[in-house]
Amino acid sequence: MDGKNNPGTLDISALIAQREAQAKKRVAELLEENKKSVTRSPETFPRQPKPAGADRQGQGPRKLTADDTGFAQTGAVPQPQAPVQYPIVQVPVPQPMMQTAVPQPVAPPEPVKDMEPDDGKTSAGAHSPAAVPPAPLKDSFEEFAASASDDADGNDVKQALIDSLSDIPEIADNFEDISKKRLIKLIFYIFLGLNAVIIIFLLFYFVLGEGSKRGGPAEAYVPQDEQQDYVNAEDLVSSNAAFVDSLVYNVPEGTDFPVGIQGKYKAAYAASSDFAGYITVPGTAIDRAVHKYKNNDYYLEHDPFYAYTQYGTPFIDMDCSLEPLSRNSVIYGHNFSDKNDFIFGELEQYENLDFYKSSPVITFNTVYRDYKWKIIAAFRTNGSSGGDNGYLFDYICPEMNDESFAAFINEVMQRSYIHTGVDVIPSDKVLTLSTCTHIYNRNGVKQDVRFVVMARLVRDGESETVDTSLAVKNDNVRYPQFYYTLHGLSNPYAKAEKWFPQA
Numbered sequence: 001m002d003g004k005n006n007p008g009t010l011d012i013s014a015l016i017a018q019r020e021a022q023a024k025k026r027v028a029e030l031l032e033e034n035k036k037s038v039t040r041s042p043e044t045f046p047r048q049p050k051p052a053g054a055d056r057q058g059q060g061p062r063k064l065t066a067d068d069t070g071f072a073q074t075g076a077v078p079q080p081q082a083p084v085q086y087p088i089v090q091v092p093v094p095q096p097m098m099q100t101a102v103p104q105p106v107a108p109p110e111p112v113k114d115m116e117p118d119d120g121k122t123s124a125g126a127h128s129p130a131a132v133p134p135a136p137l138k139d140s141f142e143e144f145a146a147s148a149s150d151d152a153d154g155n156d157v158k159q160a161l162i163d164s165l166s167d168i169p170e171i172a173d174n175f176e177d178i179s180k181k182r183l184i185k186l187i188f189y190i191f192l193g194l195n196a197v198i199i200i201f202l203l204f205y206f207v208l209g210e211g212s213k214r215g216g217p218a219e220a221y222v223p224q225d226e227q228q229d230y231v232n233a234e235d236l237v238s239s240n241a242a243f244v245d246s247l248v249y250n251v252p253e254g255t256d257f258p259v260g261i262q263g264k265y266k267a268a269y270a271a272s273s274d275f276a277g278y279i280t281v282p283g284t285a286i287d288r289a290v291h292k293y294k295n296n297d298y299y300l301e302h303d304p305f306y307a308y309t310q311y312g313t314p315f316i317d318m319d320c321s322l323e324p325l326s327r328n329s330v331i332y333g334h335n336f337s338d339k340n341d342f343i344f345g346e347l348e349q350y351e352n353l354d355f356y357k358s359s360p361v362i363t364f365n366t367v368y369r370d371y372k373w374k375i376i377a378a379f380r381t382n383g384s385s386g387g388d389n390g391y392l393f394d395y396i397c398p399e400m401n402d403e404s405f406a407a408f409i410n411e412v413m414q415r416s417y418i419h420t421g422v423d424v425i426p427s428d429k430v431l432t433l434s435t436c437t438h439i440y441n442r443n444g445v446k447q448d449v450r451f452v453v454m455a456r457l458v459r460d461g462e463s464e465t466v467d468t469s470l471a472v473k474n475d476n477v478r479y480p481q482f483y484y485t486l487h488g489l490s491n492p493y494a495k496a497e498k499w500f501p502q503a
Contacts, residue, residue: 258367260323265367272304276316277366279331279433283359284346290331290364291315292322300334311336311343319398323368325457326398327405328430331364335435335451344435347453350378351417353473360420360466362455364431372464373431373455376409376424377416380437381480383448388480389494395432395452397501402426404502411499412454414478421470422456429457440486447482 255270268275268289276292291299291313299315301308314333320326333344349355362373385392393411400408409424424430433453440447458464484491 357468372458379415400501
């Protein structure tokens with residue numbers, strides 16, 4: 001069948017020739033338009049000067065030539081060759097070529113007035129276009145605030161800025177005041193701390209130092225730098241017995257003994273150079289060694305062998321003399337309410353007249369001599385001045401003159417529960433046994449009180465026998481003020497003359 005008369009088929013060669021002609025025509029039109037665009041006058045397209053040494057890259061579009069289209073520069077359009085038979089295929093229609101955009105001229109930036117030359121470097125040291133320097137600072141914050149906008153908001157901003165700036169000196173002053181106040185507080189606290197340390201030291205010195213001379217409370221603190229093993233109550237009995245047994249031991253060679261020491265006490269002295277003597281009170285468990293140390297604290301909580309114990313050891317006052325004897329020899333010992341047979345607890349029995357009659361004479365021997373003593377008084381007194389309107393009866397003074405001694409004995413007799421009938425003369429010497437007592441409590445608090453037993457040294461050539469039938473009970477005992485206050489009584493001795501020892 002003839003294809004020309006068949007509308008259902010296409011002549012592919014004619015179609016190709018037609019499309020080639022259309023393409024050539026379009027290319028010629030584009031070339032003509034490109035010639036017009038690249039031949040504009042410099043006034044309509046001012047070109048930027050080419051930097052020295054710059055290459056073509058980034059310098060704008062290059063002029064198109066006929067060579068770029070694949071045709072000769074003459075512009076002649078090549079003639080089509082004889083048509084060729086091709087299979088019938090779908091051929092895409094060529095799209096029109098896009099016109100290259102031409103960059104628009106950019107006006108150079110106007111120079112900035114009042115600019116200072118820049119070094120052309122960034123903060124990192126690399127070269128960069130010169131940066132615009134900051135505007136000069138105003139002479140003051142008020143001038144800066146005054147230059148703000150004058151509208152309603154601007155006025156508020158200016159006023160707020162001026163108000164805040166006016167507060168700066170006040171803030172600085174307040175900060176300085178706060179710093180001064182903190183410094184003053186710091187100095188004040190340091191002052192209080194120093195005063196507290198001084199007060200604690202004074203309390204420690206007077207309460208545990210001077211107070212210990214009243215026999216010392218059982219709970220007093222004692223440094224334990226020489227502490228060995230703790231000794232309980234039962235062991236203390238064995239400890240004392242062992243020390244007593246040491247009196248018959250053979251004396252170690254090379255021991256340095258004091259001149260005049262009794263031979264029977266050399267072994268005890270060799271066991272402890274603090275050994276001072278021995279005391280025995282008939283009818284009691286008081287049958288013990290007595291020691292002496294450089295202070296009145298150590299033996300409050302140590303046994304004869306230097307081991308720590310709350311029961312301590314009887315000891316003679318550090319200010320007393322053993323040879324010759326002081327006018328008033330004072331020996332201290334503890335008193336435990338639950339164990340009255342230890343140390344000096346049983347001394348309180350001398351408050352009872354019958355007990356006195358059974359044991360009117362006691363023994364206290366020193367390392368130098370043996371002595372017998374006749375009981376003359378037993379009384380209670382305050383252990384601190386607060387218990388008697390600020391007065392402290394100084395019954396532990398070791399030395400005083402004859403007149404003062406006579407007045408002292410009179411003071412003792414006023415306070416004694418018993419009057420034994422044993423006389424005392426100015427030339428006599430006395431032995432004072434001091435311990436704590438716990439029978440007085442006020443509002444659940446134990447009162448600081450001492451129980452004292454006093455005896456006179458048997459004179460040379462005097463009989464050791466005592467006529468106890470002369471002993472009577474004192475019905476008008478003089479007590480410290482705390483006693484009358486505790487019982488709601490009037491103190492008949494409140495205005496009595498106060499005795500003080502005179503050397």
